[in-house]
Amino acid sequence: MLHLRVICPSDRTDEVVRLVEETVGTTHLAVLTGAARKPSGDIVLCDVAREAGDVLLARLRAAGLDRSGSIAVENVDLTLSRSADAAEEAAPGEAADAVLWEHLAEATHEESTLSATYVAFLAVATMLAACGVMLDNAILIVGAMAVGPEFGPLAGISTALVQRAPALVWRSLTALVVGFAAAMLLTAGFSGLMAWCGLFERSMVEADRPNTAFIWQPDWMSFVVAFLAGIAGTLSLTSAKSGALIGVAISVTTVPAAANAAVAFSYQDYAQTWGSTGQLFANLGGIVLAGTLTLLAQKLFWAVVRRRPSATRRPRRAG
Template sequence: MLQLRIICPAERTGEVTEVLERSVGTAHLAVVAGAARQPPGDLLLCEVAREAADELIDELRALGLARDGSIVLQDAVLSLSERSARAEREAPGEPADAVLWESLSELTHEESTVSVTYLAFMTTAVMIAACGVMLDNAILIVGAMAVGPEFGPLSGVSTALAQWRPRQAARSLSALVTGFAVAIALTTVGTLALDAAGLFSAGMLGGRRGTTEFVWQPGRLSLVVALLAGIAGALSLTSAKSGALIGVAISVTTVPAAANAAVALAYGDGPELRGSSLQLVVNLSGILVAGTLTMIAQRLLLERTKRRERALAARDTARSGP
């Protein structure tokens, strides 16, 4: 169950209360008149089943509460109540399949912002991967993949496209491109600096690297893995499975490919630069396509489930009527 907290202008409390009372999947409605001070109004509290929350939030936004009051939705860690259990049973669909699109949009919007922290994480990840490439060290490669923040803007593009919000998709895509461009440029400079210090050399890049050669040699399996990672990433976001998202982050060679491209650029190695760039484009494209299609499929499936549940409820009501 989720906990819903609303600050509502007093003149609209009756209308909002009516919406909450007739919504399937709600329980424990409480109204505290005059409790809100900034903005002034009434405080409304209730619990709502996860699978019913997205539709309810849309109704509350349509009433102008996001503009004139506030709507806060958060996880209820524990709810011991028969009413709560009944509300979950009555809500259409399954909690594990429910998607809170408004919450997802807010999350991906925040993670798609070009900030100093975002660029610092991206550059640090690519630099770690560059060390892994030069040392042929798989541990450093995996560590860099876990540090990289690129899945934030990637998921932002997919989420925006699934809801057809082109402006938000363009914003996230811009953050993704900017992050990789800045990280590759700084890693190229860092590579030259480490070469001047005697820590890197062209021979380290040109030598045989059995462990990390995959980062600049794209193949058909690269696209397959990217597509699978896009599906897993979308599912992990919509179901709030952060552990699965970490697994996605270390399964696709986006950051290592960018690092290899930066090192190859620094040493003027054309074949590796082209191979790394192609690997990066293939992986990013695969994740975007698969993630977007997965979210669209989830949206359509949820809408179909809700229509079926409503039809069944209407049929049961008709049968039980006079």
């Protein structure tokens, strides 16, 4: 279940109550008259089944409540209520399959912000991966993959393409391009520092490195793995199962490829540089394509589900 708190002007309270009552899957409706102070007005509280949440949020935003008041949404971990059980049964589809587009757009917007913290995480992850490729250490590579924050902008691009939000596309692309450029530049400098300290040597770059050679030898399997990871990551975001993102992070070689490209370039090994760059683009492209297609499939799925049972009903008393 989701818990909604709507602050609205007093003269629009009846309209908000009507929207809540007419949406399948809502319950526990309460109105606190004159309780809001900033902005001033009434507070309308209700619970809604997750699978019906996107419909109600879309109607409230279409009515302009996000501009004249506010709309807040919280996840309810436990609700002991026969009325809540009935609301979930009445809502179309399953809660695990539900997509809250407003939440997804907000989450990807935050994750796609080019910030000092984002660049720092990406740079540190790339430097860790540089150590991994030079030492041919798969454990360091996995650790670097887990630290990298690049899935946020990639998900932002997919979401923006499906939602037709060009501003979010450019925001995500900026975070992705600038972030990787800065991380690779810093990693090249880090590589020079490590060489000056005697910890990195050219022989490390030219060695066979059986555990990490795949990083600069892209093939169709690289794209397939990235595509599957993109599907899993997108499903993780839309179903609120964020724990799966760790598995997604350590299944694609975006950060290691960027690291190897930077290190190889610093040693003038341009064959590895181009190979690693190809691996990087194959992974980025596969994730974005998979994420976009997954979101389109989910959008189509919910359009079909909501056409079967009616998305509205006659006003009823909340209980």
